[in-house]
Amino acid sequence: MTVQELIKIMGLTPLSTFEDREVKGVFISDMVSDVMTAAKSGNLWLTIQTHKSIVSTANLADVSAVVITGGKKVPQETIDIASKYNIALLSSPLPTYTLAIKLHELGIEAE
Amino acid sequence: MPNIISLQTIKETLNAQIIVADSGLDDMIEHVYASDLMSDLLAFGKPNSILLTGLATKQAVISAHMAEFKGVVFVRGKLPKDNADKYARDKKIVLLSTQFDMYESCVRIYAAMSPGVLPTSATIEEQPPEHTLLSQDFHIQGRDFSNAGNVSTEIKEILKKIGIDSQISRRVAISTYEGELNVIMHANQGTARLIVSPTAIEVIIKDQGPGIPDIEMAMQEGFTTASEEMRAMGFGSGMGLPNINKNTDELRIESKINDGTTVYMKFNIEK
Incomplete structure (x- = not known):
């Protein structure tokens, strides 16, 4: 499944401009150091962290997209940097746990 | 759920x-x-x-x-x-x-998780005795993250001991913890005063810190002046004061640049 397909099915809101790519597995963390250590290439990263450092983290960890959960407001600076580096920054009103369950029901397994 | x-x-x-x-x-x-x-x-x-x-x-x-x-x-x-x-x-x-x-x-x-029956609440809610009246001061050491949460933990224990309803003591504990963290993150030291009367709990947190230049801005969710180190610990995401605001019945903040900040919080005890 690609990021664009996921946006449609899960009703996510894209915040940045990005190139579509395949989603492989899910990773949840709000600490950039953990994402750097343990996230895998292509993972969909769920977080409530909105600091601009998530963009460089997403870039380095090569995740397919970052989903900001819980409807958290994302600073414009974070969105602008994400667009600059073509990182898919998406938003969901659901809490992290609930979104994780829905992704699981959709058949996306941990990689 | x-x-x-x-x-x-x-x-x-x-x-x-x-x-x-x-x-x-x-x-x-x-x-x-x-x-x-x-x-x-x-x-x-x-x-x-x-x-x-x-x-x-x-x-x-x-x-x-x-x-x-x-x-x-x-x-x-x-x-x-x-x-x-x-x-x-x-x-x-x-x-x-x-x-x-x-x-x-x-x-x-x-x-x-399987569908289950919610357990019936068997606990009898204890009413705080009418004559309860308490005032106690606590010291908060700034920059000391290893002891962050000690004061709010102690206050939570006191409220539990004197039979304050857990919903209220939870709100007091959360607000005090956020206030305590603000002192630790930004000031060299501060104090917390707990006052319990039959109708309300008051917590006054006072520090000798840098002061808040714009209180209105500090009240906005996501606004933060915390360092990367604090953020790495899961704090300083700009939810502190908004969180206190959400949990208190009355909140007053007085701040003077280079002098300090006083956060006055009041929680009503409903009968």
Whole structure:
């Protein structure tokens, strides 16, 4: 499944401009150091962290997209940097746990 | 969420290692909260939850205790740092560690949750005695993250001891914890004063810090002046003052640049 397909099915809101790519597995963390250590290439990263450092983290960890959960407001600076580096920054009103369950029901397994 | 699950089932479904479970694994969990940002937990976490987190610190356990959570699971095989286990033991919080990551842990708990009957509440709510009147001062040491949460923990214990309703003491504990953290993050030292009267609980936190230049801006969610180090600990995400505002019946902030800040919080005791 690609990021664009996921946006449609899960009703996510894209915040940045990005190139579509395949989603492989899910990773949840709000600490950039953990994402750097343990996230895998292509993972969909769920977080409530909105600091601009998530963009460089997403870039380095090569995740397919970052989903900001819980409807958290994302600073414009974070969105602008994400667009600059073509990182898919998406938003969901659901809490992290609930979104994780829905992704699981959709058949996306941990990689 | 209509489903509930026991701590024992969570332990089994996550193949978790028990770090602390002196109080047993019989408690039932109604909600799951997956996060590493502690202010968010304090703002949105519900009582009788379990916390899944990669933040294996004492602050995570303190936050869980303030929010009336039953247990904490460290994901990705993390083990407690800085006496997190000692705090959990003292406060009867169950502490587990699982090799699974956060996503896998969420999915496994969800799969193990079966429809159940919500337990009927057998506890008789204790009314605080009319004559209760108490005033106590506490010292807060600035920049000392290792002891962050000590004052709010002590206040929570006092309120419990004198029979304050747990819904109210939870709000007091969360607000005091955020206030205490603000002092630790920004000031060299400060004090907290707890005043309990028959109708209200008041907490006044005073520091000799840099002061807040724009209180209105500081009240906005997400506004922060915290350092990267503080953020790395799961704090300083700009939820502190908004969170206090949400949990108090009355909030007044007075601040003078280079002089200090006083946060006055009042919580009404409803009959």
